[in-house]
Amino acid sequence: MRGYITRRVLATIPVLLVVAVFVFLLLRLTPGDPAAIIAGDTATDAQIAAIRHNLGLDQPIVVQFALWVGQLLHGNLGTSILSGKTVASLIADRAPPTIWLATITMVLTIVVAVPMGVLAAWRHKTWVDHLIMSLSVLGFSVPVFVIGYLLIGLFAVDLHWFPVQGYTPPSQDFWAFLQKMILPAITLASIYVALIARMTRASLLDVLGEDYVRTARAKGIAERKVLFRHALRNAAIPVMTVIGTGFALLISGVVVTESVFNIPGLGRLTVDAIFSRDYPTIQALILLTSGIYIAVNLLIDLSYTLLDPRIRY
C-alpha cells in the first residue's frame, strides 16, 4: 500500500515536468524575442536587454529551462509586468474568492448531481429519467456564460432576489457573501452537474443488474438502503474518476464565471493578464491550475482503496 502511494506520487513528476516544458516552450517558441514580448510594447532597448539578461536568454535553451525550474522550485513564479508585484503575491491576493467559489460549487454539484443520477437510474426509462437526462444534455450544451446571463436576467434583474454582480469577503459580511455567491455557483455547477449526474446514472445502472443487488432486494432490505448502501457504494469509483477529470471543466468555467459575475478571483486575474499581455502571470496561472488538477486526480486515485476495500495494491 505504501509502495503504491509512493509510486503513484512519483508518477506525477514526469507529468509535471511535461507541463513545465510546455509552459516554458510556449514563450520560447513564439515568433519574436521573448524579452521584448515580456517587456511589452512601451519598453526601451535597455529594459529589454536587462530582461534578456535576467531571464538568462543568452544561455543555451536547456540551461535556461533548468534555471527557470530552479526558480520555480524556490517558489519564485516571476514578477508581474503589469503591477510589478511578484506573481505569487498576486495569486495569493486573488485566490480566496476563487477557492470559495470552487468549494461551494463542488459541494452544490455533489449534493445535486449524485441524487439526480441515482433517481434517473432507479426510475430508469420513465419520464423522470428522460427529464434528468435531457437536463444533463442541456447542461453540456448551453455555455456557462449564457447560463450566467440567463440567471442574472431572471433572478437578479427581474425578480431582485440576488445582487447582479460583485463579491464581498465572508469575513466582512457573511450574508452578502452568500447572496453574491449563489448565482455564480449555480452557473459554474451547471456543466459539472450534467457530467456527474450522467456518470452516476450510467455507473449505477451497471451495478443495479448485479446479483448482490437482487439478493439485497430479495432479503427485503428497504429500497433506499439498497440504492445508497449496496449499489451507490459500488458505483462510486467511476463517479469519483469523473469528478477528478471534470475538475478541468471547473477551472475553465471559473475564468468565465468570474468575468460574468465580476468576481475578483484568479479567473479575473487571468483575463486581466491577457489584456495587459502579462506573460509571467499567465505562465504561473497555467502551472498552478495544472498542478491543482494533477493533485486532485492523485488524491482521487488514492481514495479508491478507501472506497472499495477489494482494491489492494
Place this chain on the structure above:
Amino acid sequence: MASETTPIRARLRLPTHLLRPGGGGFGMVPMIASVVLALIVLAALFAPFITLHDPVQMSPAQRLKPPSAGFPLGTDAYGRDLMARVIYGARVSLIIGIGASICSVVIGLAIGLVSGFFRYADAVVMRIMDGLMAMPSVLLAIAIVSLVGPSIWTVMFAITIPEIPRVVRLVRSIVLAARDEPYVEAAIAAGTSLPRILWRHLMPNTFAPLSVQATYVCASAILTEAILSFLGAGVSTETPTWGNIMAEGRMYFLIKPELIFWPGLALSLCILSINLIGDAARDILDPRMARRKE
C-alpha cells in the same frame, strides 16, 4: 418467393420506423437536431443573401434600436444589424468547429496509431499527453492566442492542441485491443510492411469511434472559441462571432439583453444539436453504450 407476395405499397412505405426512438435508426430528437444544424450551416453559407445589412456596417443614428422591419432583431451599440451579426457569427464557429475536429482527429490518429503499436514510444507519448490534459484547455488556448496573435488560424490551432490527447487516448486503446487479434498477427507473420499494417489493418477499427469523437470535439471547439471571443482572447473583435457579439453586449445587458440572448441562443442550439447527433451516432455505432442507455 416472399418478396413477390409482399404488397407493393409496403415496399414504397416511408422509413417512418427510423423516426421512432429505438427504431433502428435516428430517433426523433437527433432528426430535429440534424435539421437545426443543417439550417445553421445553410444560414452561414448563404449569409450574404439572407441578411438585410452588412454585419460590420455602423450607423450611429440607429444605435441600440428595438426590433423593426429594417432590423429584425434590433441593432447593437454601434448601430449594426444584430440579426446579420448573429448569422455571420455562425461562419466563424462552424469553420473553427469543423477545422479543429479534422485537425485533432488526423493528428491524434497518427500519434495514437504509433503510440498503440510501439511499446517504447508509448510510455513517452502518453506522459506528454497526460501533461497536455493536465493543462486547462481554455487557459492553454488563451495563452497561445495571446502570444501568437488573434487570427482565425491561431484560434483553431490553440483549440486543436488541447483536444489532441483525448483522440490519442481513444485511438491507442483501440489499437492496443486490436494488436493481439489473429488477423494482425497473421499480417505480421505474412511479412506485411509496418505502414500497411497500421493503415490497412489497424486504422479502420478506429473510424466508427473516431467519427463519434469528432462530433464531440466539434462541439467542444465551438464552445471554446465562443469562450475565447467572450473573454477577448479570440478572433479579432472586428469579426462578428457569437462570443464577440456577447462580449460587446455585456455592457448593455441591463438595457438591451437581446445582445446576449440571441447569439447565446444560436450558440447553445448549435452545440446542443451537434451533441445530440453525436449521442445518436454513438448509440448506433457502439452497441455496448446503447445497451447501457436502454
